[in-house]
Amino acid sequence: MRRLLLLLLFLPVLAWAAPDRAGLIAAWESAMRRDGALDAQADGGYRYRSDAIGYDGAVKITSAIVRNDGFDDIGQAGAGTMGTVDFDLVDRPAESKDSMSTGLMMWKAEHQSFIYDDPRQAWQSTTDWARSHYGDRGGAGRPFALLRWLMDYAIPVGLFAFFIALFWWFSRVQRQSGSTMKDASDINRMARENVERAAQLQEEQKARMDESIALARRNTALLESILEELRKRP
Numbered sequence: 001m002r003r004l005l006l007l008l009l010f011l012p013v014l015a016w017a018a019p020d021r022a023g024l025i026a027a028w029e030s031a032m033r034r035d036g037a038l039d040a041q042a043d044g045g046y047r048y049r050s051d052a053i054g055y056d057g058a059v060k061i062t063s064a065i066v067r068n069d070g071f072d073d074i075g076q077a078g079a080g081t082m083g084t085v086d087f088d089l090v091d092r093p094a095e096s097k098d099s100m101s102t103g104l105m106m107w108k109a110e111h112q113s114f115i116y117d118d119p120r121q122a123w124q125s126t127t128d129w130a131r132s133h134y135g136d137r138g139g140a141g142r143p144f145a146l147l148r149w150l151m152d153y154a155i156p157v158g159l160f161a162f163f164i165a166l167f168w169w170f171s172r173v174q175r176q177s178g179s180t181m182k183d184a185s186d187i188n189r190m191a192r193e194n195v196e197r198a199a200q201l202q203e204e205q206k207a208r209m210d211e212s213i214a215l216a217r218r219n220t221a222l223l224e225s226i227l228e229e230l231r232k233r234p
Contacts, residue, residue: 019116019123021064024083027123028064031111048089053107057091081116083123105161113157126157 029046032038036050038059046059063086087108115129116122124132 019066019081019083021066021083023116023123024066024085024114025061025064027083027114027125028061028085028087028111031114031125032059035107035111045090053104055089055092057089060088060090062086062088080118083114083116085112085114087112102161102165105164106157109157109160 029038032046032048035052036048036055039047041047041058046061047057048059049056063084065084067082067084068080110125110127113126114123115126117124117129117132120132
């Protein structure tokens with residue numbers, strides 16, 4: 001009987017489960033499995049296969065953060081906690097990582113951001129939260145709901161994708177500038193080597209010319225001595 005009373009006392013506490021990191025990761029796993037097969041590995045990582053993005057390889061969570069800075073402050077009740085799960089598609093080629101497409105960035109952004117729905121006491125992706133939140137409204141409120149959805153979800157994700165694309169563009173320009181500077185340095189080095197080689201050839205030609213002049217002088221002196229000897233003979 002005492003145990004039953006204790007259970008009844010703690011039941012409201014257990015029913016009102018606070019949003020935590022473990023629940024956030026579980027919601028991320030569920031969202032990933034919608035697009036493919038996700039299998040936990042012994043090392044704490046995951047194996048993920050998805051035909052939607054054409055990927056079959058390792059996935060690693062780099063961070064999972066729970067933030068109590070949701071939409072309550074701006075009048076959106078029931079969404080006071082937000083979560084972000086950053087993850088890396090480990091086996092993507094390096095050149096593919098540097099040139100991530102907008103579609104893949106959008107896909108990754110949709111699988112990173114979550115909202116804890118207080119009435120449902122469950123983590124939801126921002127897409128599911130917007131769909132469930134605005135889908136409950138009547139037809140008369142759909143234009144306003146669509147505007148709120150754009151402000152709450154589509155615009156932030158679009159800005160996130162825009163800044164990622166901008167960062168990728170700046171990185172690409174920086175790499176191209178570095179490659180151009182390297183090419184210019186190589187050209188200057190080759191030009192300097194050519195100048196040094198030309199100067200060396202000029203010195204060698206001068207040495208040969210000096211040897212030729214010295215040989216000609218010796219031949220002239222020898223010829224003059226022969227002529228002098230011939231003149232002395234009767």
